[in-house]
Amino acid sequence: MRKGIKAVTLAVLFSLFLLTAVSVHPFGRPPETGMDDYFILNGQEQTGCNNIVTSVVFDYRGIDTLIEAAVLFAAVMGVFMVFGRDVNGW
Amino acid sequence: MDGKGSSRIVRNVTCMLSVPVMVFGLYVVLHGHLTPGGGFAGGAVMATFIALFMVSFGKDISRRLDSGPFSVSESLALLAFVGIALLGIQVTFFSNFLANSGLLFGLTVPFGTNPGFLGTGGVTPLMNLAVGLEVFSGLSLILIVMFRSGGDGDNA
Amino acid sequence: MIFEIVLPVALTGVIISAAAALKFRDMMASVVLLCAMSLFMAASFYILQAPDVAIAEASIGAGISTAVYVIAVSKTGRREDEKGD
Structure with missing residues (x-):
């Protein structure tokens, strides 16, 4: 009875969530903002990279990459705190 | 995982495979502004060599890997990343002050499709190198510290 | 042709291997199935024209994450208990 x-x-609940996720906008066509055209038109000339993904990750949104590197550093610190009994100095 | 490791053939092939794996990882990191890749993926490719080393050489030799140089290089690489970002503080915090100028990575890119020139890109190849070294050192530290300590499970 | 035939196969592979990883009681089988799920995920990222994400997912998911799981499983018990949850 409880399992039923x-x-x-x-x-x-699963069907309600799925209905909400599909009905926001058509599946496979994300809504356009003004930023996409700016990155595609001016990205190669301003930053000098052929790869627009790298220029967005490291130049236009560089602070997010800084926070992500700091999160990786904090994860390594967490693993050290759990497993670091045999490291000399502890 | 017993203490002996694998046979002599596997150890020799691991030593021979060290050069192509690290060179391929450094290629993915260094050409991040021309081909798909970048700092994070290249650093992870370089860190899989440490996992291969620890599997093929066994527990007795891998326990003696020192975690000191990896820790120092991880901290220095993250400090270099912040330092490069602070160098262009005259305009803004993360400004690309080397792009389209005449200095180190400052060639101008011809418009449209072109075969990639390595001298372009400005600050992004330097930041790719810093992030690649930091990711490689961090993941290697996780693998080394987890392999060394813990209970002697003797399972699998 | 690729979007109609190969992409549904890769996405079905993701769902099937992820659901099968919950079923086994031997932990090594679950770890291998998680590695297969990461491989199918990298293939579907490549078909959807995102090569940076495909390289990152293949190297981190199928390389580092599987290695960390194997180290963790080999140091603790390998079989899941019968009445534990």
């Missing part, structure tokens, strides 16, 4: 109620609730 759990299964029905899960199915209803």
Whole structure:
């Protein structure tokens, strides 16, 4: 009885979430903003990279990359705190 | 995972494979502004060699890998990343002050499709190198520290 | 042709290997199935014309993440208990 109620609730919630996710905009065609045309038209001339993805990641949105590198550093620190008994100095 | 490691053939092939794997990872990092890749993917490719080394040489030799140089290089690479970002502080925090100028990586790119020239890109190849070294050192540190400590499971 | 035939195969491979990783009681089989899921994911990223993400997913998911899981499973128990959850 409990497993039946759990299964029905899960199915209803899953179908509601799926309906919301599909009906926001047509699947496969994201809405256009003004930034896409600016990056494609001016990206190669201003930054000098042939790869627009790298120029967006490291030049136009460089602070996000800085935060991501800091998160990787914090993850390494966390692993050291759990496993670092045998490292000399601890 | 017993302590002996694999046979002599596997150890020799691992030593011979060290050069192509590290050179390929450095290629992916260094050409990040021309071909797909960049700092994070290239650093992860370089870190898979440490995993291959630890699998083929066994527990007795891999416990003696020192974690000191990896820790120092990870911190220095992250400091270099922030330092390069602070060098162009006259305009803004992350400004690309080397692009389209005459200095180190400052050739101008011809418009449209072209075979890639390595001297272009401005600050992005230097930042790719810093992030690639940081990711390689960080992932190698995780693998070394996890392999060394912990209970002697003797499973698998 | 590629968008109609190869892309649904890769996405179905992701779902099937991810669902099968929950089913086994031997942890090494689950780790191998997670590595296969990462490989199918990298293939579908490549078909959807995103090569940077495909290289990053293939090298990190199928290389480093699988190695960390194998080290963790080999140091603790390999079989999941019968009545544990």
